Amino acid sequence: GIQVEQSPPDLILQEGANSTLRCNFSDSVNNLQWFHQNPWGQLINLFYIPSGTKQNGRLSATTVATERYSLLYISSSQTTDSGVYFCAVATHAGKSTFGDGTTLTVKP
Amino acid sequence: KAGVTQTPRYLIKTRGQQVTLSCSPISGHRSVSWYQQTPGQGLQFLFEYFSETQRNKGNFPGRFSGRQFSNSRSEMNVSTLELGDSALYLCASSRDGYEQYFGPGTRLTVT
Numbered sequence: 001g002i003q004v005e006q007s008p009p010d011l012i013l014q015e016g017a018n019s020t021l022r023c024n025f026s027d028s029v030n031n032l033q034w035f036h037q038n039p040w041g042q043l044i045n046l047f048y049i050p051s052g053t054k055q056n057g058r059l060s061a062t063t064v065a066t067e068r069y070s071l072l073y074i075s076s077s078q079t080t081d082s083g084v085y086f087c088a089v090a091t092h093a094g095k096s097t098f099g100d101g102t103t104l105t106v107k108p
Numbered sequence: 109k110a111g112v113t114q115t116p117r118y119l120i121k122t123r124g125q126q127v128t129l130s131c132s133p134i135s136g137h138r139s140v141s142w143y144q145q146t147p148g149q150g151l152q153f154l155f156e157y158f159s160e161t162q163r164n165k166g167n168f169p170g171r172f173s174g175r176q177f178s179n180s181r182s183e184m185n186v187s188t189l190e191l192g193d194s195a196l197y198l199c200a201s202s203r204d205g206y207e208q209y210f211g212p213g214t215r216l217t218v219t
Contacts, residue, residue, distance in 0.1 A: 031206045041145070041196050043210040086151065093205025094139050094156030095164040101150070 002027045006087055006099035013077050013106050021072040021102045023087030031090035032063050034072050036083050037101070043086065046072070077106045110135065112201045112211035120217045126187040129214045133180050133201030139163075140182040141208060142174060145196040157182050158205060186216075194218045 003026040034046040063070040088096040142154040153166040157176035200208035
């Protein structure tokens with residue numbers, strides 16, 4: 001099956017800093033999503049981005065499907081950005097494969 | 109628009125028992141996928157239902173089963189519970205199976 005690798009596994013930042021999270025995948029995909037898991041376990045949708053670039057406030061994402069990677073950018077980090085960020089890809093509708101996540105800690 | 113709901117939110121069961129979890133998708137969504145999240149294995153795909161038919165299946169034993177009703181609500185059943193089944197069970201709703209929206213999860217503890 002498809003392999004998904006996220007890096008770095010852990011990231012510690014000071015409030016106000018910028019960060020880049022990476023997701024590499026081993027095969028062509030029809031779907032790619034970025035999620036933020038809150039402390040209660042719910043996965044919050046950040047981006048649906050099988051290709052191209054999108055921006056939403058301080059967050060933006062880029063997927064280069066031909067090179068099989070996606071990047072999530074977080075600018076001006078806030079303590080509320082802390083948590084685990086997951087990349088999920090799909091080659092078949094309804095069946096996503098998740099990476100192991102990046103745990104982000106933003107210190108005040 | 110109401111989000112994805114899952115019931116119950118927390119559950120404690122004993123080894124050998126069975127459990128049924130429920131997921132109500134976003135109105136108009138016909139795909140419901142189920143995932144298991146554990147500290148050791150991460151997020152793993154269980155199965156997906158689309159218009160009452162199982163369309164995709166992950167690599168879980170037959171003790172894990174599911175179904176979907178005509179109103180798109182889905183249930184997941186785990187029989188003969190084992191300690192290793194303790195996990196957060198998440199369901200995802202989607203119009204077509206691609207852009208998925210997750211519910212808050214059911215946290216199952218097996219003692």
